[in-house]
Amino acid sequence: xxxxxxxxxxxxxxxxxxxxxxxxxxxxxxxxxxxxxxxxxxxxxxxxxxxxxxxxxxxxxxxxxxxxxxxxxxxxxxxxxxxxxxxxxxxxxxxxxxxxxxxxxxxxxxxxxx
Amino acid sequence: xxxxxxxxxxxxxxxxxxxxxxxxxxxxxxxxxxxxxxxxxxxxxxxxxxxxxxxxxxxxxxxxxxxxxxxxxxxxxxxxxxxxxxxxxxxxxxxxxxxxxxxxxxxxxxxxxx
Numbered sequence: 001x002x003x004x005x006x007x008x009x010x011x012x013x014x015x016x017x018x019x020x021x022x023x024x025x026x027x028x029x030x031x032x033x034x035x036x037x038x039x040x041x042x043x044x045x046x047x048x049x050x051x052x053x054x055x056x057x058x059x060x061x062x063x064x065x066x067x068x069x070x071x072x073x074x075x076x077x078x079x080x081x082x083x084x085x086x087x088x089x090x091x092x093x094x095x096x097x098x099x100x101x102x103x104x105x106x107x108x109x110x111x112x113x114x
Numbered sequence: 115x116x117x118x119x120x121x122x123x124x125x126x127x128x129x130x131x132x133x134x135x136x137x138x139x140x141x142x143x144x145x146x147x148x149x150x151x152x153x154x155x156x157x158x159x160x161x162x163x164x165x166x167x168x169x170x171x172x173x174x175x176x177x178x179x180x181x182x183x184x185x186x187x188x189x190x191x192x193x194x195x196x197x198x199x200x201x202x203x204x205x206x207x208x209x210x211x212x213x214x215x216x217x218x219x220x221x222x223x224x225x226x227x228x
Contacts (some may be wrong), residue, residue, distance in 0.1 A: 031214060041153075041203055045215040055214055083222060090159060100147050100166065100209070105159035 003027050006091045006106035013081055015112055021076045021109045023091030030096055031055075032074040033103060034066060037088040046089075049074055081113045116141050118208050120219035127196050127226055135191040135222045145166075148182065148189045149207040149216065159205075165189065169176030196226045 006023040013019050025032065034046040048056035052068040063079045074091060088110050092103040117140040140147065163173060167184050173180045177194045188192045193200055195218040203223045207216040 033215070035216075041221050043159075043205065043216075043218040043221075045217075048214045050214065058215070067159075088157065094214075100159045100164075100211065102149060102164045103159060105151075105157045110157075 004091055004093055004104050004106040005051075006089075007107055008109060009107060010059075010110050010112075012112045012114065015081055015083060017081050018077065018079045019081060019111070020078070021089055021091075022077070023074045023106055025072055025091075025093040025104075027093055027104065029093035029104075030071060031094045032068065033069075033092045033094075034076050035090040035105075036076065036109070037090060039087070043090070047074075047076075059088060078111075081111075083113050086111055086113045116208050116210060116213070116217045118206050118217055118219035120204075120206055120222050122222045123220075124223040124225065127224070128132065129197060129228050130195050131226075132192060132194050133224065133226075135193075135204050135206075135224065137189045138192065139187050139189065139206070139208045141187075141208060141210060143210045147209045147212055149209070150189075150191050151205045151207065151218075152202045153205065153221070154202040162191075175189060182196050184199075193224075198226050198228055200224060201226045202209055 004025045031047045031050045037043045046060045047066045049068045065077045068074045084110045091106040094103040095101040119138045146167045148165045152160045180191045181190045182210045203221045205221045
């Protein structure tokens, strides 16, 4: 049973389109995240949610809108996709808010904008 | 400011060699947490270890060991008797209380050849 699962695993789309990535965790964790990994493998936080509340928005363009319908889900919607949005997006969760617990990651969604 | 430096971009070893991956961190806080993650060629991020700043004991888990030295702000990772399956990108990361995010280093790609 997958702990953090995200769909789809691969996403190829044209510039200007809108797309969503879904994430679900079955670990009972309070905190969920989106991270972006660029082509050089650099990983950076995008958003952090605690109990469905947005805690961190790390200067991400407004075209990216996360939504957390409940503690177990954190979806990412991207409007007007640009070439520079091509990356691997990772969803993650951790037990609590506060920095002291490890995050468990989904398998990643490789987004390619053409 | 939080920062993690992994100066080794890529390391190549032959199976059964020991290898150490370096991690140097910067933080102004006295309480912080350090992590190592493994990203194999399949792309997922696998949690390896978490260490808090008050626990400077070295840790060993099978062929893996970690050396945490606050005096040099380093948290190095050693793989003993490396195996081909150890080939991956390894990330060191830092988090602080109140900042619910992981700050990652740029990763070290380890290639273990038979």
